[in-house]
Amino acid sequence: MSVVRRRRLGRPSSVATVIAIVFCAVWAFPTYWMVKTAFTPRPDALSSTPTFLPLNPTLENFETAIFQAGFFDNLRSSLIVTVGAVVFAVLLGLFAAAALSRFRFGGRRTILVIVLLIQMIPGAATLIPQYLVFNEAGLLGTYAGLILAYVSMTLPFSIWMMRSFFLALPAELEEAAQLDGASTWQVLTRILFPLVLPGVIATSVFTFINAWNDYLIAYTFMKDQSMYTLPVWLASFTSPLTGTDVSGQMAASVLFSLPVVVFFVLLQRKLVTGMSAGAVKG
Template sequence: MTTTTTIRRHRRVRPGRVVATVIGIAFALVWIFPVYWMVNTAFKPPYEVTTPTPQFWPHVFTLRNFHAAIFQSHFFGDLRNSIIVVFGTLIISVIFGIFASAALSRFKFRGRRTILVFILGVQMLPGTALLIPTFLVFNQLGLIGSYLGLILAYVASVLPFSIWVMRGFFLAIPYELEEAAMIDGASSWQILFRVLFPLVTPGVISTSIFAFVFAWNDYLTAYTFMKTQTMYTLPVWLASFSTPTTGTDYGGQMAASVIFSIPVVVFFLIIQRNLVSGMSAGAVKG
């Protein structure tokens, strides 16, 4: 009798939980609908895209928009430029972020708090406020219109965030692990790469995702720093579907947006598994 009563209590649905579930589903639909509408429009012919009555499902599926987007001029060149810039930003920001965050968290030296305050202050500044000063400095150095200039501009925005995030992971590591490694005869480099680095893997992956998405999605810096069409990245290519003279090709722009979103989704799905495994490997057992 007691067991039956317990089962009934567990089966009883709480009104608060139902309300929370409904609200969660409503928010999920609000966030998912723009993505659905983008994919839906990408497969529509032009006359269905511009119809006054919204069509939530294409009556005629077509790949014309994808064909027009892929074989548009400069697509493959802009794709190459984006890959070079994104992975250059990713590698530099992660490497420098690891060393800087390790130094700021494990060593005590004069001016450390000043550097941390400066890093935090840079994060608070909007990117557009730094765009013109950065452009003027890079122009004097002859870096405008080059891969290196755009990569360094992205690194300047990504690196403070990377240092701040990874520093928190380093601070969470007990000093006893380093002391045990020193007793075993490990050098400073061995402690960094064999003891500390595996434990901060989730932080490295988190900053990698941020660096990838930031460099992949940025339009304003790429358009400002690159002088010629051959050096533009994919966000500039995506904006080319809407011009004052020809108007907006909604079908082509939505197809281009789907293509543009695929690498980010694939990168996140690939690195998500490493993020989970890194968090498991970084757990310190008592």
């Protein structure tokens, strides 16, 4: 009976399959419409009669997006702050997770609770206090300030994610290494850190996506338009005089989305492994 029940549970019903297909179609349709509009000439994109396929596909919109004022400057800004946020969030999260999981010291549980509470606070709620602090510290309008803001936004998740991987490692590994004469630093760098690589990859992807896609913090903290990031640059396709260049903006959105898609495709297997392992090994 149990075998029959397991087989029945393992076979999705036709209703569940249809629901999954409809859900995926609804979820993917905005992305399809963005790509379709990116290849549609502007007069056709503004037509009152929508078409589901570009009748006269063109690459002119991508040319418009690439040569839009500020594209290369803002692309450089996005790369600088995103890479910086990923590096610092992963490094700080890695060492903090190692300390909170492999060492015993007073106040460890209190720190974990504080980290969890910070993760639960909405980012918009801390935007104004963070702005005031950064203004007093002279970090507004600088890449360092924006990187620090992104690190503070993603660090709690990074710590909790990688801590679950450290907890899954048996203590016998450290004991064996110490018996062989390895120092604490050698145990961390040569044994523990390589074993939590899936968690590092999952954290890197999470931080990359959050930093690359952020609009609110970049728009609030940066003063010089040449130092804006690409999400803020996308707003330049809207003008009070000429309206919104829908086709150009969608082409720019496609270009903006490509790095995230490529980054995710390259690391998707290790990302799924890291997320699933982190979810069950806490």
